[in-house]
Amino acid sequence: xxRIQNLITTVRARRKELGVLEKEQVGLFIVADAGSGxxxxxxxxxxxxxxxxxxxxxxxxxxxxxxxxxxxxxxxPDLRWIPAFGPEIAVLYERQIDxxxxxxxxxxxxxxxxxxxxxxxxxxxxxAFMAKAPAPIVEGLRKQAAETVxxxxxxxxxxxxxxxx
Numbered sequence: 001x002x003r004i005q006n007l008i009t010t011v012r013a014r015r016k017e018l019g020v021l022e023k024e025q026v027g028l029f030i031v032a033d034a035g036s037g038x039x040x041x042x043x044x045x046x047x048x049x050x051x052x053x054x055x056x057x058x059x060x061x062x063x064x065x066x067x068x069x070x071x072x073x074x075x076x077p078d079l080r081w082i083p084a085f086g087p088e089i090a091v092l093y094e095r096q097i098d099x100x101x102x103x104x105x106x107x108x109x110x111x112x113x114x115x116x117x118x119x120x121x122x123x124x125x126x127x128a129f130m131a132k133a134p135a136p137i138v139e140g141l142r143k144q145a146a147e148t149v150x151x152x153x154x155x156x157x158x159x160x161x162x163x164x165x
Contacts, residue, residue: 004052006085011060014082014091025063027092028056031073031081049087099162106159113152120145 011028020026032049049056053065073081079090120141123129130138 003048003086004055007049007087007089008056008060010082010084010089011056011062011091014089015061015093018091018093019095020091020093023061024093025061028060028062028065029068029072029079029090029092030065030084030087031068031070031089032087103159103162106155106162110152110155110159113148113155117145117148117152120148 007030011026015026018026030049049065050067056062056065073088073090076090079092081088081090083089123141124138124145133141
């Protein structure tokens with residue numbers, strides 16, 4: 001049972017890394033091949049994953065499990081295989097996005113960052129404000145401006161990375 005719990009925990013952690021929505025199902029490749037030196041050297045232990053497949057499907061929110069060979073794992077490093085306390089797994093998920101909606105969202109976010117940055121720079125360049133403002137306020141404003149620049153740059157990069165309409 002510990003092997004199943006570890007597998008489910010690993011799949012859930014990988015889902016979180018990939019940003020999979022809670023209720024969305026993913027596919028799963030698993031290599032638990034006794035002949036490959038992965039997992040256990042006893043086939044009956046590796047069969048525990050097949051015997052408990054329905055539980056894994058339900059608790060890890062997986063739509064299908066495909067048992068693969070070690071040679072398949074070696075041939076597909078781009079699947080980013082990860083160890084699951086014995087077997088190796090690859091969570092299959094490709095995020096589908098509405099490009100037009102994502103472009104609109106990022107454009108609005110970029111405009112918000114630009115506005116915030118303009119306001120921060122206006123205050124930081126105002127000599128009267130700087131002369132009267134307490135040091136912690138000025139420092140906070142500088143820190144906020146630096147964070148806004150970082151967010152703006154990330155948003156620009158994400159917008160540029162979108163495929164053309």
